[in-house]
Amino acid sequence: MLTEGQKKQLGAITRLILPEELSKAELADWSTDRTRLPGSAAGILLPESTEQVQSIIQYANQANLAIVPSGGRTGYAGGAVARDELVLSLSKMDRLIAKDAHLPALHVQSGMITAHLQKEAEKMGFYFPVDFASSGSSQIGGNIATNAGGIHVVRYGMIRNYVQALTVVTGGGQILKTGSTVRKDNTGPDLSQVFIGSEGILGIITEATLRLERKPRDTQLAFLAVPDIGSVLELLRTLRSQIDLLAFECFDARSLRSVQEHLNIPDPFAKSAWYVIAEWEDSGTVPELDCDAQIAVSSEHKKRTWKYREAISESLSMRTVYKNDVSIPLPRMEEYTNLVRARAAELKIEIAIFGHVGDGNLHVNVIAPDGFSKEEFRLASERFTDYSYGLIEDMAGSISAEHGIGILKREAFLKHGTPGKAASLLALKRVFDPNGIMNPGKIV
Ligand SMILES: Cc1cc2nc3c(=O)[nH]c(=O)nc-3n(C[C@H](O)[C@H](O)[C@H](O)COP(=O)(O)OP(=O)(O)OC[C@H]3O[C@@H](n4cnc5c(N)ncnc54)[C@H](O)[C@@H]3O)c2cc1C
Known part of the structure; x- marks a missing residue:
């Protein structure tokens, strides 16, 4: 709870919304993210x-x-x-600051919505490739603070690849400019890298300059049905050797069922255990596809096909699910998938697997079976996740491919993360946030 003096001081700096000005639901919404973990902010600041x-x-x-x-x-x-x-919300800081058509790049305040930045890039005749189902709500600062990935990582990489420069207010209250407005700047290590993926524990990203890409030419899109994860990986190898993939996403039959129940959309063209959506820049080469395949014939058809993949997260969130966002080296992915499926059967739980398989990233979602109590589901999810993380550690994968650590994976990060990393992060925190005021209890 803020004292009257603190309210006065903060209110003199910026707009401050106090909990008593909000309904219970509004306060709960400001205090949480898509995990829906409960919170109760002491106030909302809107600089x-x-x-x-x-x-x-x-x-x-x-x-x-x-x-x-x-x-x-x-x-x-x-x-x-x-x-x-x-809560320090960046939502009022959503201005476009400058365009550089030569680099090319856009300089924006960090509260700009991701989809708005994509549109600004398009207006300039360029392309910003970081894209996913939440782009209409997520912000550039949040994307950088989580080193967001998405559906085009297979071609362009994570947002890290596009960060040219940042303005950060460190936890110590210093304004720090990292990176540079010129492409080549070797004046020591690039401190942007310290803040990319730092989840707000070191400081606040207030502005960002992001590089842009040439707009892809027309694309081809194939919706493919294959019998098992081995065939998904075989398809990836074949397509990679023939075309320049822009996206290669997969999902299993359970994920498909979830979307169909949620959106009431028809069966896809074939019944199968696994599906792949592959998109590539049209170069005239027609890849060999030795499986059931449907090639989209119009942009409307492409949009309709993407719906099957884009709606999975949202459709699953209608039920109680426990999300696992993991990376597995591709040569071990078939083994990993078979082992976690067997473990799920032992624990009598269902899992839905989908993800950015071209990057080795799977989202393994544990679904609460009908009749399980909350406690039974919690225990089963924990046992499943523990097993999965053990495999990932043995296989040299990652327990967080793109969602970060936050609160949810803090203990797992300390247990399964790279030895010494947590201690180095704490040392960095002492440098940039000496009084420990930034996002306490997250990551470390
Ligand atoms: C339907 C759906 C699909 C998704 N698909 C993907 C996907 O494909 N790939 C992917 O990577 N993610 C995905 N996500 C997760 C999420 O959208 C990303 O993690 C996104 O980058 C978060 O951005 P945000 O603005 O919402 O951040 P928030 O959730 O608000 O914050 C995330 C973290 O960043 C910190 N933070 C936020 N802004 C700043 C700032 N300006 N300075 C410093 N720290 C800050 C917060 O404190 C927090 O620790 C998906 C989410 C949903 C709901």
Whole structure:
């Protein structure tokens, strides 16, 4: 709870919304992300500039107030959950600051919605490739703070590849400019890398300059049905050797059922155990496809096909699910998938597997079976996840492919993460956030 004096000081810096001005539902919404982990923020701050963010952080250091940076709150790791801290929302900082058609790049405030940046890039005749189902709500700052991936990583990589420069207010209250507006700048290590994926524990990203790509030419899209995960991987190898893939996404029959129940859309062209959506830039080469396949014939057809993949997360969230976002080296993926399926059967739970398989990234969702109590489901999910993380550690994969650590994976990160990484992160935290006011309890 803020004191009257603190309310006055903060209110003099920026717009402050107090819990008593909000309904219970509004406060709960400001205090959580897509994990729906419960929170109850001490207040919501809505700064409009880097300087206002700096004044807030400087005051928070003096008054010993903890801050949770808040983007679009579409995160799946609990990183933006505020238990009793102050939420610092970047939603009023969504301005386009400058365009550079030569680099090419866009310089924006970090609260810009991802889809708006994609549109700005398009207006300039370029393309911003970071894209996923939550792009209409997530913010650029949140994307950078989670090193977001999405459906085009197979071709373009994660957002890290597009960060040219950042403006950050560190937890210590200093304005730090990282990177550069020129492409080549070897004046020591690039400090942007420290803040990419830092989930708000070191400081607040207030502005970003993001590089853009040439717009892809017309694309071809194939919807493919294959009998097993081995065939999915075989298809990936074949297509990669013939064409320049823009996306290669897969999902199993359980994921498909979930979307069909949610959206009431028809069966796809074939019944199968696994499906793949592959998209590539049309270069005139027609790849050899030795499986059931449907090639989209119009942009409307492509959109309709993508719906089967894009709606999976949302359709699953209608039920109680436990999400696992993991990476497995591709040569071990078939083995991993078979082993976790067998473990799920032993535990009498259902799993739905889908994801960005071209990047080795699977989303393994544990679904609560009818008749399981909350406690039974929690225990079964924990046993399943423990087993899965053990395999991932043995196979040299990652327990968080793209969603981050937040609160949800903190213990698992400490148990299964790279030895020494947590200690190095704590040392970095002491440098950039000496009083520990930034996003306490997240990652480390
Ligand atoms: C339907 C759906 C599909 C998704 N698909 C994908 C996908 O394909 N790939 C993927 O990578 N993710 C995906 N996500 C997860 C999520 O959208 C991403 O993690 C996204 O990057 C989060 O952005 P956000 O603005 O919502 O961040 P938030 O959830 O608000 O915050 C995430 C973390 O970043 C911190 N943060 C936010 N803004 C700042 C800032 N300006 N400065 C410092 N720290 C900050 C927060 O404190 C928190 O720790 C999906 C989510 C949904 C709901």
